[in-house]
Amino acid sequence: MKSETFQPKLKAFALGGIGEIGMNAFVLEYQDDIILIDCGQMTPESEMPGIDLVIPDFSYILENKEKVRGIILTHGHEDHIGALPYILQEISAPVFGTPLTLGLVRVKLQEFNLNGKAQLVEITPRSPISLGAFYIIPYRVTHSVADAIGFAIETPLGNVLFSGDYKFDPNPHAGEYFDFFTVSSYAEKGVLALFADSTNVERQGNAPSEINVTATLDRLFREAESTVVVSAFASSIYRIQTIINLAEKYDRYIFVTGLNMVRNINMARDLGYLNVTDGRLRDLKDIEDVPPRRRLLLSTGSQGESLSVMSRLALDDYKWMKLKPGDTVIISARLIPGNALDILQMINHFSDREANVYYEGIENVHASGHAYRDDMKHLIQIARPRYLIPIHGESRHLRAHRALALELGMDDKNIFILKNGLPVEFDGAKAQVGERIPTGRVLVDGKGVGDVDKDVLRERLHLSQDGMLIAILAISRKTGELAADPYIVTRGFVFVDESEELLNRAKKVVLQAFMECGCKTRDDWSEVKEEVRRALKKFIKVETARFPMILPVVIEI
Numbered sequence: 001m002k003s004e005t006f007q008p009k010l011k012a013f014a015l016g017g018i019g020e021i022g023m024n025a026f027v028l029e030y031q032d033d034i035i036l037i038d039c040g041q042m043t044p045e046s047e048m049p050g051i052d053l054v055i056p057d058f059s060y061i062l063e064n065k066e067k068v069r070g071i072i073l074t075h076g077h078e079d080h081i082g083a084l085p086y087i088l089q090e091i092s093a094p095v096f097g098t099p100l101t102l103g104l105v106r107v108k109l110q111e112f113n114l115n116g117k118a119q120l121v122e123i124t125p126r127s128p129i130s131l132g133a134f135y136i137i138p139y140r141v142t143h144s145v146a147d148a149i150g151f152a153i154e155t156p157l158g159n160v161l162f163s164g165d166y167k168f169d170p171n172p173h174a175g176e177y178f179d180f181f182t183v184s185s186y187a188e189k190g191v192l193a194l195f196a197d198s199t200n201v202e203r204q205g206n207a208p209s210e211i212n213v214t215a216t217l218d219r220l221f222r223e224a225e226s227t228v229v230v231s232a233f234a235s236s237i238y239r240i241q242t243i244i245n246l247a248e249k250y251d252r253y254i255f256v257t258g259l260n261m262v263r264n265i266n267m268a269r270d271l272g273y274l275n276v277t278d279g280r281l282r283d284l285k286d287i288e289d290v291p292p293r294r295r296l297l298l299s300t301g302s303q304g305e306s307l308s309v310m311s312r313l314a315l316d317d318y319k320w321m322k323l324k325p326g327d328t329v330i331i332s333a334r335l336i337p338g339n340a341l342d343i344l345q346m347i348n349h350f351s352d353r354e355a356n357v358y359y360e361g362i363e364n365v366h367a368s369g370h371a372y373r374d375d376m377k378h379l380i381q382i383a384r385p386r387y388l389i390p391i392h393g394e395s396r397h398l399r400a401h402r403a404l405a406l407e408l409g410m411d412d413k414n415i416f417i418l419k420n421g422l423p424v425e426f427d428g429a430k431a432q433v434g435e436r437i438p439t440g441r442v443l444v445d446g447k448g449v450g451d452v453d454k455d456v457l458r459e460r461l462h463l464s465q466d467g468m469l470i471a472i473l474a475i476s477r478k479t480g481e482l483a484a485d486p487y488i489v490t491r492g493f494v495f496v497d498e499s500e501e502l503l504n505r506a507k508k509v510v511l512q513a514f515m516e517c518g519c520k521t522r523d524d525w526s527e528v529k530e531e532v533r534r535a536l537k538k539f540i541k542v543e544t545a546r547f548p549m550i551l552p553v554v555i556e557i
């Protein structure tokens with residue numbers, strides 16, 4: 001008689017990064033071993049007022065922390081490393097990354113005083129590491145940040161490839177060529193599953209090389225007759241090198257601003273990822289002593305963040321320098337769709353200063369780091385996976401990625417569109433979707449992690465859209481009668497000076513609601529408050545068609 005044997009499964013699921021662009025964190029689990037691939041954050045959406053950043057819910061990792069063999073990082077972008085400081089306060093797993101990636105991690109951990117505590121282990125392409133049941137071979141990929149890698153992971157149930165963020169750049173900086181050899185050698189051995197980046201599936205053709213950006217920036221530098229301001233992401237070490245090279249070529253002194261930009265440049269110079277001639281970088285306080293023709297201001301703030309140097313420059317409110325008509329402003333970064341309004345506003349303000357502003361869409365000042373459609377096809381063709389799991393994308397990207405694989409002849413049932421927390425499980429013979437693991441988003445506001453919930457967000461949204469009205473009732477403890485006229489305070493609701501008449505009538509409404517409430521209920525002020533709130537809400541709606549948050553306050557005197 002044949003007894004049914006227990007077949008261990010390989011379980012793969014995302015804690016973040018599926019159905020959204022940002023907070024990438026992917027879990028591979030086999031029996032008692034878990035590895036976490038990347039640990040990113042996401043910029044808050046506009047419906048999240050006051051939130052600094054969003055990170056994945058790591059409950060599953062914390063509940064299984066004794067199984068976690070390590071965190072392996074593909075590259076140093078925020079959407080892949082930004083949540084590390086939060087998880088490293090809870091678990092002590094080693095973190096593996098390439099030298100530049102770990103350099104960016106160190107800068108980040110420094111802010112949280114975690115640098116001495118975290119165990120950071122340097123890895124290099126093609127030098128394998130063993131973590132429990134997983135044998136991991138990092139391989140070089142090209143992306144918009146230097147020192148990026150993907151992973152080939154050998155598991156007891158087959159080899160999986162994890163693309164990381166990649167494109168095929170034929171002219172990468174520092175000769176960091178995409179390692180097609182490792183990918184195709186795994187194709188020869190057999191690839192069980194490919195987990196691949198879906199970001200740019202809507203863009204036809206091949207992703208442009210970083211070298212195209214260099215040519216455009218070179219022309220803009222050549223044509224510039226006065227001050228040049230360039231904004232880029234602080235982690236875009238390639239781009240920063242390009243800009244530094246142009247400053248050398250056109251003999252401009254570089255003034256660096258933005259805390260992360262300064263820190264990352266120092267770190268990358270120390271590690272040998274950035275080359276700058278001594279004396280080329282100058283102190284900001286000297287900027288007015290250098291003729292405009294020889295100035296380059298290099299800054300963060302490409303997304304129009306309200307307190308950034310770029311926004312302040314645009315508003316003529318920057319301490320060290322003023323823009324003059326004819327100055328050149330280059331935003332050499334992706335315009336993230338969620339930030340579009342802020343960025344366009346900033347560009348308008350630069351235009352008010354009569355500066356020449358160049359940005360993605362009107363000039364080739366930025367090249368995406370993500371594979372385009374034809375590149376994505378190419379990856380599937382060389383990896384020849386049995387199963388494809390599109391990741392790193394919103395719902396429509398994942399589905400378009402699937403459609404593309406179907407065009408290549410892949411079988412629909414071998415492609416899994418997952419959700420965060422929804423695992424695909426391999427048992428050696430087949431793959432199927434497993435039971436969903438609870439996941440979610442954790443909102444970070446200042447020092448609070450996860451203490452802003454849906455209710456708080458709803459209140460913030462309400463306040464930000466409609467303002468508030470507070471009705472204060474001073475009630476005599478002895479008689480239960482009003483000791484003074486009701487008092488009304490508003491914020492963000494109406495312009496008080498012009499609304500005296502309305503607010504006076506509102507006071508009468510409060511008074512009447514209080515009277516009609518009846519003596520017997522006055523022991524319980526919550527009932528009085530509810531009556532007042534209801535009456536005011538109705539009155540305000542009829543008079544103004546607005547819906548401010550209404551807060552009745554009772555003070556016993």
Ligand SMILES: [Zn+2]
Binds near residue numbers: 075077143165
């Ligand atoms: Zn990236």
Ligand SMILES: [Zn+2]
Binds near residue numbers: 080
């Ligand atoms: Zn990414």
